[in-house]
Amino acid sequence: MVCADAECEPAGSNGEPTHVHLLVNFPPKAALSRLVNSLKKGVSFRRLRQEFPELARHYYRANKLWSGSYFAGSAGGTPVSVLRQYIERQNRPV
Template sequence: MSKYKKLSHVIYKCDYHFVWVPKYRLRILKGVIKTLVERDIRSLCELKSCEVQELNVQEDHVHLLVSVPPKVSISKLMGILKGKIAIKLFKTYPKLKEKPYLGNHFWVRGYFVSTVGLYEEMI
């Protein structure tokens, strides 16, 4: 029963694997930007009562394995993660907005998400 989590009226195991990339798949997620993205993903997930199980920030994409309570919408979670992180990055590093870089968008519009079942060891 330790794999499962509890809220007042539900027992759940809702694990999701997310992948998303910066605009133009720029190799920009390194150094202090990588550290900022990792820290912010963890803190924003904690605010939404989500548990980060695995986080891997590569130079040109992010992998996140997270346990999400049933009351949290997946699309809203991604909107919060991508939106808040982009705003913070642009405030901290205004040069990112200059062309030929990113304009007003840090991340691509879409993302990949998959539910993780009993075979999460394979991921």
């Protein structure tokens, strides 16, 4: 829903205990900061609090689950399959 509202298309995801990797097809006119903000402060926070109620107690005072920082990189010209493979392997030791 968040990606549809931002005219983006999710293409892959994975995560580690301290962060999440997302691969998103994204038009240049979309505001990256708005998409990240929606993902971090909206749907993901509500759903994680529902699924893991113990998080609500831990993050009650701050009323946030994610840090305010993020990294975004562009990969024009790289096949999506290569990027997806990279993300899928992030949580595995080399």
